[in-house]
Amino acid sequence: MRCTVIRVIDVLNFTQENVCISGIFRANLGGRKMAGILYLCATPIGNLGDMTPRVTETLGSVDLIAAEDTRNSIKLLNHFGIRTSMTSYHEYNKVEKADYLVKQLLEGKKIALISDAGTPAISDPGEVLVQKCQEAGITVTSLPGPAACITALTLSGLSTRRFCFEGFLPSDKKEKAQILSELKEESRTILIYEAPHHLTRTLRELYEALGDRRITLCRELTKKFESVLPTTIGEALSRYETEEPRGEYVIVVEGKSLRQKKEEEQASWQSMTIEEHMTFYTKGGMDDKTAMKQVAKDRGVAKREIYQYLLSK
Numbered sequence: 001m002r003c004t005v006i007r008v009i010d011v012l013n014f015t016q017e018n019v020c021i022s023g024i025f026r027a028n029l030g031g032r033k034m035a036g037i038l039y040l041c042a043t044p045i046g047n048l049g050d051m052t053p054r055v056t057e058t059l060g061s062v063d064l065i066a067a068e069d070t071r072n073s074i075k076l077l078n079h080f081g082i083r084t085s086m087t088s089y090h091e092y093n094k095v096e097k098a099d100y101l102v103k104q105l106l107e108g109k110k111i112a113l114i115s116d117a118g119t120p121a122i123s124d125p126g127e128v129l130v131q132k133c134q135e136a137g138i139t140v141t142s143l144p145g146p147a148a149c150i151t152a153l154t155l156s157g158l159s160t161r162r163f164c165f166e167g168f169l170p171s172d173k174k175e176k177a178q179i180l181s182e183l184k185e186e187s188r189t190i191l192i193y194e195a196p197h198h199l200t201r202t203l204r205e206l207y208e209a210l211g212d213r214r215i216t217l218c219r220e221l222t223k224k225f226e227s228v229l230p231t232t233i234g235e236a237l238s239r240y241e242t243e244e245p246r247g248e249y250v251i252v253v254e255g256k257s258l259r260q261k262k263e264e265e266q267a268s269w270q271s272m273t274i275e276e277h278m279t280f281y282t283k284g285g286m287d288d289k290t291a292m293k294q295v296a297k298d299r300g301v302a303k304r305e306i307y308q309y310l311l312s313k
Contacts, residue, residue, distance in 0.1 A: 035138050036063070036105040039112040040126065042119040042145025046223035048079060055143050056080050062110040066101055068124070072116050089113065094125035098132045105138045119147045123167035123193060148221055149191045152250035155228045156189070156216035159255070163189040169202060180209035183253075187261065190253040196245040200237065206253065207233045214254040220247040262300070269298045274309055 044050040060082045066089035067073035113120045120126035170176045212234040219227045281291035296303040
């Protein structure tokens with residue numbers, strides 16, 4: 001979409017130009033200086049053909065591009081003939097650089113944010129900049145495009161109705177253990193990013209925490225040697241005992257089924273006698289009839305069975 005300038009129209013009593021950039025119409029009221037816009041620009045995760053015309057146009061028209069790695073992004077910009085100046089914005093300067101970029105935006109600059117690949121702010125320091133822009137009242141817009149997590153999910157063959165995205169698991173052992181403990185009961189499909197040199201370790205940790213679940217390993221997505229491997233955690237561990245992992249991976253893990261969760265919950269009550277189970281609820285203030293109904297529900301049986309059992313005692 002072309003950048004269009006519309007002159008003042010008396011009926012609206014605007015004092016300066018109204019500007020439409022990349023599909024966003026903004027009116028400058030009362031002669032005040034407008035803040036700029038932050039554009040979150042999704043870039044290809046492997047195939048340059050996935051670059052959208054809107055992103056290409058925007059990167060060429062903004063005042064500055066904030067890139068995760070300027071050495072990597074210059075190749076992308078050169079390919080599309082984009083000459084816009086870049087500045088680095090990454091995990092190790094995300095706070096102080098975000099303050100600098102917000103200042104530039106408040107002065108009216110238009111800035112595009114790109115990551116090394118995919119959608120900015122997804123498992124990416126861009127989330128800090130977005131938060132600071134919102135706090136400063138700066139307009140933020142997203143130009144949709146590639147995202148490895150969604151690409152992998154759609155290729156996985158696992159449930160796509162409900163899913164959770166974990167990104168890279170934490171390096172801190174205590175924090176990682178807590179997350180893995182929570183994922184043990186997760187019923188949604190789980191998406192995890194992993195580098196090749198950590199893949200085997202992560203698969204082993206998933207096996208120990210979740211058991212032998214169905215997974216799909218997605219590697220080198222959209223690239224020449226893309227591979228999608230439906231398997232199990234156990235089978236994948238055996239495979240990579242003799243095969244060296246290569247490329248960046250998305251691990252798509254089957255969630256625990258609601259049926260399995262219910263069966264496990266019912267089984268947990270079997271360690272109690274029915275009398276102990278009844279006492280558990282009556283001590284909490286339930287009357288016998290309500291407690292009997294709850295015991296039957298916990299054990300997955302009809303209330304009549306509990307009633308007849310108690311009568312026989």
